[in-house]
Amino acid sequence: MTISTTKKLLGATVAVGVVFALAGCGQAPTESGGTSSAPETDSDFLPCLVSDAGGWNDKSFNQSAKEGMDAAADELGIKSLEFESANDNDYAPNLETAVSEGCSLIISVGFKLSTATVESALANPDLDYAIIDDWADNDYDGTVDAPNVKPLVFDTAQAAYLGGYAAAAWSAQSGVNKIGTFGGMQIPSVAVFMDGFQLGAEKYNEDKGATVEIFGWDSATQTGSFTGGFEANDTAKQTAQGVLDQGVDVLLPVGGPIYQSAAAAIADSGKDTVILGVDSDLAVADSSVADITLVSIMKAIDVAVHDATIAASEGTFDPAPYVGTLENEGVELSGFGAFESKLPEGLTDELAALQEQIISGDITVESPNSP
CATH class of the missing domain: 3.40.50.2300 (Response regulator)
Structure with missing residues (x-):
């Protein structure tokens, strides 16, 4: 018997296989894409992902986020850009590069990127942002510090x-x-x-x-x-x-x-x-x-990233916070x-x-x- 069930988040579903794809270090992004039939999306849509210092092969939240982004890119038949941070000093530069590369959606992985993510979002109000495991509330007033940042958090x-x-x-x-x-x-x-x-x-x-x-x-x-x-x-x-x-x-x-x-x-x-x-x-x-x-x-970080990416591609991105629970299958126990x-x-x-x-x-x- 397993407590794990099919994950369903943010109104969409996806089965994400375990793929241990390693990205290049630091400055250079990796690309992923596919040719499957896809939802209708803006032809200029470019989703991007910025890791924390754990890297894409951490067997944890960075890797799970990358799997979700890769799955969404495959489903949409587009390319995504993924920026791997070697250390804390890479966060702001990687976000700046993501903006300069023309990213439409930028998802950052982890609370350590919170300050840099909010600063980037405030400077680029026309772009969509999301952040994993953080409320993007760096002044602790109970509200997200930028209106275009979607927190993806989990009641683990x-x-x-x-x-x-x-x-x-x-x-x-x-x-x-x-x-x-x-x-x-x-x-x-x-x-x-x-x-x-x-x-x-x-x-x-x-x-x-x-x-x-x-x-x-x-x-x-x-x-x-x-x-x-x-x-x-x-x-x-x-x-x-x-x-x-x-x-x-x-x-x-x-x-x-x-x-x-x-x-x-x-x-x-x-x-x-x-x-x-x-x-x-x-x-x-x-x-x-x-x-x-x-x-x-x-x-279910992979599914949260996937669903946020699909929504942004369709123009239905909602910056309202997402909280994963047992009820919505955002958190669960494995077999x-x-x-x-x-x-x-x-x-x-x-x-x-x-x-x-x-x-x-x-x-x-x-x-x-x-x-």
Whole structure:
């Protein structure tokens, strides 16, 4: 059984395959296109995508965004331009280049591009913009700072709640009764996973009379273990090791490539610890960790990018914020893959019931980091 269902966002649907296409570095954009029958679109329409420093092959939100843009370009039978940022200093120049190249729609990937995106949008009011995982509200007044920027945000706490419940069930079955998490930067789009993860584990304890402990995050105080960035480096590995040293047998690394550091720390430990993926179905995106990936907490970034691109091509782009939820299938839990036959009896039915209760409002997943 899988909690994953066909994604339907913003009034359109698409099946996006897992394509690991690498873009060139920094200054030069890549192009993609196709020849399939397409919706009627402006012949001058040019969609563009700007990554954050994680790059297109991060097995996470950059890659998912690129897959969505590529799928839309193929469907429309046009070319798209994609600009890969090597570091934070590339954001503004890449956006400037996108404008100079004649881009009609510019989608930026991640909160770190927020300031540069708003500045570009204000300077180019006739262009459409969207940004992933950010409200484009840099003065924190509760409104988007430019009227032509569409936030694409996700209430990931809902899907993470299911992931936390599953993690607690797995650890309780093993007799370890300890799970953990750590993140990249402490920002809402990261902490929202950790909040949901903790709340789901607490729900398991409540329902089962269990005593599974959570390490690496305290939702009440909003404090926990973070690497300070999203690079898979020694700092990330040491941070993962610090949580593993608590004796956990399930670990949730939140922050793109840092899962690689978690996997390395687990390999060094020689223990049977499993991880949870984030954003994309990690067991599919990276086969090298499929054997330790219990399940993934996913955001349909690819579909949100696809649908925003199609709408912009048809002249129906709406800058109103989009919030992905379990109900609209903007967030979801993946299947369990090779672990399906090893799960506690009845777990998948319990998860399905919890999902329906969240959608109906009988359960409210309350995270201060939810959009």
